[in-house]
Amino acid sequence: MSAALAVAWQRLLGAARGARCLHAGVWRQRELAAKEPAQEAEGQSVGDLSSLLLQRSSMRWDGKTYEEIPIAHIKATYNNTHIQVVGFDNRPFARTSCGTEGFQNAKKGTAIAAQTAGIAAATKARGKGVLHVRVMVKGLGPGRKAAIKGLTMGGLEIISITDNTPVPHNGCRPRKARRM
Numbered sequence: 001m002s003a004a005l006a007v008a009w010q011r012l013l014g015a016a017r018g019a020r021c022l023h024a025g026v027w028r029q030r031e032l033a034a035k036e037p038a039q040e041a042e043g044q045s046v047g048d049l050s051s052l053l054l055q056r057s058s059m060r061w062d063g064k065t066y067e068e069i070p071i072a073h074i075k076a077t078y079n080n081t082h083i084q085v086v087g088f089d090n091r092p093f094a095r096t097s098c099g100t101e102g103f104q105n106a107k108k109g110t111a112i113a114a115q116t117a118g119i120a121a122a123t124k125a126r127g128k129g130v131l132h133v134r135v136m137v138k139g140l141g142p143g144r145k146a147a148i149k150g151l152t153m154g155g156l157e158i159i160s161i162t163d164n165t166p167v168p169h170n171g172c173r174p175r176k177a178r179r180m
Contacts, residue, residue, distance in 0.1 A: 061132040061159060069159055072121070072133040072151055076141030081114035083121040083147055085130060094124030098143070114143025118150020125156060132157045138164045 061069060068088050075082040084095040098113035101120055107113055125133070133156050137144055152158060 061157075064132070066134075066159070070125070070130050070133050072125075072135045072156070072158075074118075074135060074137045074139075074144070074147045076114065076137065076139040076144045076147065078109055078141050080108045081117055081141060081143030081147055083117050083151075085121055085125040085133060093128045093130055094121045096121045096124070109142060111142050111146035114141075114146040115150040115153070117143075118147040119154040120150075122151045122154020122156045126154065130156065132159050134159050135161045136164050137161065138166070140165060 059066065070085055070087050070093060073082075073084045073086065080098050082095075082097040085093040087093065096117045098108040098110075098117050101113065101116050103110070103113040103116075133151065135148055135151065135158055137148070148158065148161065
């Protein structure tokens with residue numbers, strides 16, 4: 001019996017007698033003890049596996065690594081949605097917003113306007129040879145999801161979505177409450 005399995009068995013017996021024990025930890029240790037002989041049989045240790053995880057990913061999209069894929073920045077405010085597609089070295093490919101797509105006043109802050117802007121940005125970027133993008137979303141506006149949907153409808157394949165919304169850690173004092 002391996003050492004980990006023996007410890008797990010003792011904890012299980014202790015739990016049956018009313019001693020303090022985390023049941024999830026016992027089952028986890030049993031699973032680890034069962035996996036130990038399989039790893040030794042393969043001839044790999046835990047150190048070998050960790051070095052494999054630290055290596056760069058071999059995944060490629062059109063011959064480009066993850067870091068070389070263009071980025072679509074989406075800034076979704078309550079009144080408008082801005083979309084800009086840039087290369088990994090910040091070369092701009094396309095820039096649109098709901099206002100440049102012909103929406104005015106309160107209609108700029110809608111999901112339909114953001115989707116239209118996303119389709120327009122994707123079309124412009126595809127015209128310049130962009131096929132895959134990483135998406136960086138910032139803001140809490142209604143056009144967050146709609147802009148991403150518009151990018152896919154425009155023909156771009158989305159590799160990853162990252163949320164970069166700034167969250168204050170109780171920074172500035174807010175405005176006084178609006179009276180209705």
